[in-house]
Amino acid sequence: MIEWIHPGLLFVFGAAPIPFLHGRWRQAWLVLIPLLAIADVASMTPGDYGTFDFAGVELLIGKVDKLSLVFALVFSIMSLIGMIYALHVKGPEQHVAAYLYMGSALGVVFAGDWFTLLVSWEIMAFASAYLIFAGGGKAAIGAGFRYLMVHVTGGVLLFGGIVLLGLQSGSFLIGPLSGQGGLAFLLILVAFMINAAVPPLNAWLTDAYPEATVTGAVFLSAFTTKTAVYVLIRTFPGTEALVWMGAAMAIYGVVYAVLENDCRRLLAYHIVSQVGYMVAGVGIGTELALNGTSSHAFAHIIYKGLLFMGAGAVIHMTGRRKLTELGGLYRTMPLTVALYMVGAFAISAFPLFSGFVSKSMVIAAAAGDNRAAVTLMLTLASSGTFLHTGLKLPYYMFFGKDCGLRPKEPPRNMLAAMGIAAVLCVGIGLFPGQLYALLPYPVDFQPYTGAHVTGSLGILFFTLLGFVVCLKALDPKPTISLDTDWFYRRGAKAFMWFAEKPVAAWERALSGISDSVILKFLHASARGGLRVDVNVVDAIVNGVARSVLASGSLMRRLQTGVVTHYAAAMIGGVLAAIAVYSVV
Numbered sequence: 001m002i003e004w005i006h007p008g009l010l011f012v013f014g015a016a017p018i019p020f021l022h023g024r025w026r027q028a029w030l031v032l033i034p035l036l037a038i039a040d041v042a043s044m045t046p047g048d049y050g051t052f053d054f055a056g057v058e059l060l061i062g063k064v065d066k067l068s069l070v071f072a073l074v075f076s077i078m079s080l081i082g083m084i085y086a087l088h089v090k091g092p093e094q095h096v097a098a099y100l101y102m103g104s105a106l107g108v109v110f111a112g113d114w115f116t117l118l119v120s121w122e123i124m125a126f127a128s129a130y131l132i133f134a135g136g137g138k139a140a141i142g143a144g145f146r147y148l149m150v151h152v153t154g155g156v157l158l159f160g161g162i163v164l165l166g167l168q169s170g171s172f173l174i175g176p177l178s179g180q181g182g183l184a185f186l187l188i189l190v191a192f193m194i195n196a197a198v199p200p201l202n203a204w205l206t207d208a209y210p211e212a213t214v215t216g217a218v219f220l221s222a223f224t225t226k227t228a229v230y231v232l233i234r235t236f237p238g239t240e241a242l243v244w245m246g247a248a249m250a251i252y253g254v255v256y257a258v259l260e261n262d263c264r265r266l267l268a269y270h271i272v273s274q275v276g277y278m279v280a281g282v283g284i285g286t287e288l289a290l291n292g293t294s295s296h297a298f299a300h301i302i303y304k305g306l307l308f309m310g311a312g313a314v315i316h317m318t319g320r321r322k323l324t325e326l327g328g329l330y331r332t333m334p335l336t337v338a339l340y341m342v343g344a345f346a347i348s349a350f351p352l353f354s355g356f357v358s359k360s361m362v363i364a365a366a367a368g369d370n371r372a373a374v375t376l377m378l379t380l381a382s383s384g385t386f387l388h389t390g391l392k393l394p395y396y397m398f399f400g401k402d403c404g405l406r407p408k409e410p411p412r413n414m415l416a417a418m419g420i421a422a423v424l425c426v427g428i429g430l431f432p433g434q435l436y437a438l439l440p441y442p443v444d445f446q447p448y449t450g451a452h453v454t455g456s457l458g459i460l461f462f463t464l465l466g467f468v469v470c471l472k473a474l475d476p477k478p479t480i481s482l483d484t485d486w487f488y489r490r491g492a493k494a495f496m497w498f499a500e501k502p503v504a505a506w507e508r509a510l511s512g513i514s515d516s517v518i519l520k521f522l523h524a525s526a527r528g529g530l531r532v533d534v535n536v537v538d539a540i541v542n543g544v545a546r547s548v549l550a551s552g553s554l555m556r557r558l559q560t561g562v563v564t565h566y567a568a569a570m571i572g573g574v575l576a577a578i579a580v581y582s583v584v
Contacts, residue, residue: 004049004062006110007037007076008120011103018099019092027087030095034080037106041072048112057172060112067294067440071109071230074298075102077424078222078305085309085417086215094134098219100127105223109230114162114172117231121158121195125151128224131216132208143211146488150204154194161187177235189236195228196279198245199252202272203485206256209271210264210321214312217264221308222301225271229278229297233440238285243366246283247377249276254384256483261476263311263321263397267304270347270389273381274300280378281362284369287441292361294439299354299428303346306421307389310340313414314397317407323393323476328402335409337398342422344394346429348386349456354428356456357435357447364445383463391467392474 014033021029046069050061079102086095104127107120125148132144164184166172177185190201197205209220236242253273260266274296281293313336314329315321330337346353349360359382366375409415428435436443467474 004044004047004064005040006050006062006106007040007072008103008106008110010037010040011079011099011106015096015099015103018095021092026092026095030083030087031080033099034076034083034102037076037079038073041069041076044069044072051112057115057166058113059116060173061116062110063112063174064110065440066438067230067233068109070294070298070438070440071226072106073438074301075105075109075223075226078301081302081305081417081420082215082218082222084420085218085312085414087413088411089213089215094131094213094216097127097130097134098216101131101219101223105227108227112174114165114174117174118155118159118162121227122155124224124227125155128220131220132212134213134216135211137211140211143208146485146492147204147208149488150194150201154191157187157194158191161185161191174234176237189239192228192232192236193245196225196232196275197228197272198249198279199272200484202249202252203483203488205271206265206268206483207485209268210262214316217312218305218308221267221271221304225275226297226301229275229282229293232279232282233290233293237282237290239283242279242283243371243374244280244283246276246278246280247374249273249279250378250381251384252276254381254388256481257384257388258474259479259481260388261322261324261478263314263323263326263393264308266323266388266393267307267311270307270385271304273385274304274347276381277359277362277378280374281365284362284365284371284374286365286369288361288368288445289365291436291439291441291443291445292358292365295435296355296358296362298435298438299346299358299425302421302424302428303343303354306343306418306425307340307347309414309418309421310336310343311393311397313410313418314407316410316414318405320403320405322478323396324478326397326403326405327400328398329405329407330398332406333398333409335415336418337394339415339418339422340394340398341390342425344386344390346425348390348460349382350429350460351448351453351456352426352429354425354435356429357432358428360447360452360456361445379459383459386460386463387467391464392476396476 010033014029017029018026044064046065048060048063050059052059079098082098082102083095086098089095101124104120104123108117108124111117111120129144129148129151132140132147134140135144161184162172164182165177165188168182168184177188194201194204205225209217212220232242250273253269253271253276257266257269257273260269278293278297278300281289281296311321314326314333317333318326318329320326342353346355349355363375363378363382366378432447436445
């Protein structure tokens with residue numbers, strides 16, 4: 001451990017001084033720790049660190065290899081960008097929660113054993129939930145509790161799977177499970193699917209993320225689903241079911257985005273869609289697919305953070321988040337528009353932007369594995385992403401109908417964070433080799449081929465044409481889309497009705513019986529017992545006590561201290577004994 005410093009601990013221990021720092025000192029501290037984490041990760045060498053035995057179980061705190069390093073690096077970079085974006089937040093609470101969230105996410109990335117992963121997994125859930133509660137209001141509190149309910153359930157499933165796996169294998173070190181089966185395999189897979197927001201286990205994401213604080217949503221978009229992608233790569237590569245789940249996710253998120261009016265909920269559905277590419281890549285399981293999953297997770301964290309920062313800047317300056325309430329903001333927020341569009345082009349996989357060099361690896365892996373249907377589904381989802389995130393959302397939020405608002409640009413720290421993310425989106429697109437060098441396996445993939453560039457541009461411009469033709473039909477409407485959260489929302493209401501009506505009535509009936517029958521019997525029994533205690537037990541005890549006292553008093557009188565009296569008493573006793581003996 002001396003030769004290796006866990007970057008997660010930098011955030012966990014770095015959270016402690018935050019409430020005691022103020023002004024520039026706090027801002028400097030908030031930026032310093034992520035910088036140290038980036039330097040720490042960049043200087044690491046592969047190996048196992050922090051191995052020790054606990055209660056007969058071998059634990060491995062730090063498993064460092066190329067897979068963990070690529071995720072740790074992008075998490076550390078996003079922690080810096082997110083902290084710069086959040087520098088204007090006055091209270092320390094959100095900063096502390098974000099630090100614990102980021103530190104525990106890094107704990108998951110470097111965990112070499114299941115128990116270290118589980119502890120980090122649970123800290124991550126509770127720390128991230130605060131960023132939702134901090135949004136304030138009934139909607140945020142309800143979404144936060146539902147978020148916790150889902151993730152605690154996932155944690156219980158994960159713990160059960162870990163225990164069963166340990167009993168079966170005798171080891172708690174993390175390794176591939178894709179060749180196994182049984183209940184442990186299923187429990188762990190479902191737990192990871194919950195955090196990855198795989199439908200129908202996805203609604204917690206689109207329910208909670210729009211209710212978080214403006215800055216909290218940026219952190220949420222980066223860590224929870226991507227840690228799930230990481231552990232899926234680590235433990236379930238080549239699991240066939242994930243291929244179709246991922247392809248369905250990619251379509252599912254795009255379809256629901258069509259119906260959305262809330263700008264951050266629309267972006268949240270596109271998280272579901274984009275993570276679908278990664279889940280499908282894990283399921284395909286080839287080196288190209290796993291490289292594509294890792295590179296797409298890297299690119300996605302940055303451009304999705306940029307998109308949430310752009311939408312958050314609008315919400316921060318206008319107080320509105322519905323597309324039906326926005327429009328015409330380009331006049332006074334041109335920098336925000338430009339930076340947002342960089343993220344939009346990146347997520348839409350435009351050439352020269354990061355999504356083009358990462359997403360295409362997954363699609364190429366599907367095509368190379370002779371999965372025509374999956375390739376088609378992922379390609380259609382890419383077109384839908386451009387339609388809604390790259391065209392619909394910016395058009396109705398920044399252009400379109402003038403809403404009459406004239407907000408200024410957001411604070412400089414927010415623009416600076418967006419600028420850093422935008423530079424990375426373009427830099428990765430222009431120089432993909434730098435990203436490819438970080439990936440787990442050697443990369444033999446050329447994104448900038450004539451066929452790939454022209455094919456991608458053809459799909460994108462055809463999508464643009466469709467948007468122009470169908471513009472009127474795409475007008476956002478102030479409606480609410482029902483998702484699978486309907487089931488646990490209605491289930492929770494049914495449970496509360498059951499608790500407040502039948503169960504409460506049963507309790508009242510039992511209480512009535514208890515008060516009218518049982519308590520009366522107990523009171524009567526207590527009174528009878530009291531009478532027996534006073535009249536019988538106490539009488540016997542008191543009688544014995546009085547006899548003992550009388551005997552003691554007599555003996556005291558007999559003890560005169562005269563020797564002749566004692567001698568006479570002894571002679572009398574001897575004579576009495578002789579008389580008794582003679583009679584007997």
